[in-house]
Amino acid sequence: MKKKNKISNNKSIMSNSNKFLTVLSVLALTVFIASCVNDDDYNLPDLTINEPNIPSDKITTFEAVKSRLEQAQANGDDTAIIGLDEELYIEGYVVSSDRSGNYFEELIIQNKIDDSNPTNDPRLGFRISINVASLSDTYEFGRRVIVNLSGLTIGEANGVIVIGKGDGSDIGQIQAFEYKDFILRTPEVATITPKIVSISELTEADENTYIQLNDVQINRNELDKTFAGEPDDEFDGFRTIESCENSSTIILQTSTFADFKSLQVPQLKGSIKGIFSRDFRDDFNVLIINSTSDIVFDNNERCDPIELSCGIASSQGTNNLFADNFETQIRNAPISGNGWTNYIQSGTEGWEAYSATGSNASLGISARVGSFRSNDVSTIAWLITPAINLDAQENETLVFKTSNSFSDGSNMEVLLSTDWDGTESGISTATWGVLTDAYITQDSDSFSSWFDSGIVNLSCVSGTVYIAFKYTGSGEADFDGTYELDDISIDF
Known part of the structure; x- marks a missing residue:
């Protein structure tokens, strides 16, 4: 019994000692925390963005940067390198955002907030290549940034001016460990006016x-x-x-x-x-x-053309209303005669007669149009038949053939109008419907083949009509191609 009392007393002493140590620990922790805080004021991290201290005479213009690249290219170099010993900066505004995933590891910056804010520097923009994702977390849309150009390279990639790290004749990415030394944030987030x-x-x-x-x-x-x-x-x-x-x-x-x-x-x-x-x-x-x-x-008032569809006829009519295979045309001259209206609405290219042999042969003499290398900002060309009276008979049909020489960004349509007045000035104001049943060669089709339109049924249309073959370029003269047309026949 005495031994048990001794053990019990020892446990009591240990328990009291533990409680005493716990109290001391709490008091010590309280003193430590109190020593780290002044007057119970818990400070938040300083998130202030300070204006970078850049001498104004070291900030150059976008135009000067572009001119430096152009000078380097004139001297036979692909890129312009900014030396490490040069202290040179540009300032601009971020207009890209990778938040939705449509941009990746790049910033687009431009030098103007809006075009109502005149400066001597023309409105320009650059792409900056950075090996960092989620850049919009740091450089959000509208953020004014100052770019330290020292040690960077200016060049062209994918047709636009790019700033990054030199990689031979290419533009490499600014890396994650260094990008904040090159792309300096300012406190300003501007409203960007497009x-x-x-x-x-x-x-x-x-x-x-x-x-x-x-x-x-x-x-x-x-x-x-x-x-x-x-x-x-x-x-x-x-x-x-x-x-x-x-x-x-x-x-x-x-x-x-x-x-x-x-x-x-x-x-x-x-x-x-x-x-x-x-x-x-x-x-x-x-x-x-x-x-x-x-x-x-x-x-909801879209500007789509009217679509006309009478379907595809089971057979071609045996009586002819209008036909042309262009064999009487003069090679390399504009299509003329036989009632045709050859109208250039925009640009310099119209429909002309041509002949060719080889893998992309014409059908004797054919008609063609294309804006490739025309230097035209816009190309729209019409070839319109004479008036066709669809009330004097029934079961009218249209057939023709088309080919292309890599049509690429250009487009060709077959249109029909019942209210065109026959004048060139009236073409743009007339109502033209698309004959959706007619097949026109696609860019994916072989350039060496000719494709039948199908026997296009016109029997659901009445009155006097005009049928137009309209070519439209994309505005990219170096990318647009050529369409060829032949063996047109309207029958019943």
Whole structure:
């Protein structure tokens, strides 16, 4: 019994000792915390962004940077290198955002907030290549930045001016461990006003800048598509934006990594904001949006042409109303005679007679049109038949053949009008419907073959009509191709 009491007493002593030590620990921790805080004021980290202390005489203009690259190229170099011993900066505004995934490891900066803010520096923009994801967390849209150019290289990639680290004749990325030494944040986040411009007015000077297109829509043949979620969208989705004002077009480019890639393209018409750029291979102009909030297509009055369809006839008529195989035309001269109206609405290229042998042979003498290397900003050419009276007989049909020499960005349509007055000035104001049943060669078709239109039924149309073959270039003369036409016949 005495032993048990001794053990019990020892436990009691140990318990009291533990309690005493616990109290001492709490008191010590309290004293330690109190010693780290002044007057119970718990300070938050200082998140203030200070204006970088850069001498004003060390900040150059975008135009001067561009001129330096042009001078280097004139001397036979691909790039312009800014020496490590040079103290040189530019300041601009971020107009790209990778938050939705449509941009990746790059910043687009431009030198103007808006075009109502005049400066001596023309409106320009540059792409900065940085090996860092989620750049918009640091450099959000509208953030004014100062770029330390010392040790960087200026060049061209994918058709636009790029700033990065020199890698031979190429432009490499600024790396993660150093990018904040080159891209300096300022406290200012500006409201960026896009330049409102029409598609046909865009020039190289607008590349890498934030623009807005009004009164535009996605081409009617692509309304069933997503932004970039189709099986053939390998790296990017390309959808055609067309102007309701003058039918000019530009390609909407969307990355297959964008979080909105699987959304259906907007069905209505309206305005769209984005960065004007070039495609990966520098073949054609593109518009790249930061997110779908850049698109406001809220007008349900689309500007699609009227679509006319009587179907495909089972057989071609045996009585002819109009025909031409162009064999009486003069080679390399504009198509003329036989009632044709050969009208150039825009540009310098019209329909002409030609003959060729070899893998892309003509059918004797054929008609062709194309804007390739024309240097035209816009190309629209019409070849219109004489008037055809569809009331004097029944079961009229149309047939023709088409071929192409890599049509690429250009387009050809077959149209019909019942109200054209026969004058060139009246072409643009007349009502033209698309004969949707007629097959026209596609860019994916073999360039060495001729393709039948099918026997296009015209029997559901009445009155006196005109049939037009209309060529429209994309505005990219180095990318547009050529269409060829022959063996036209209207019968009943």
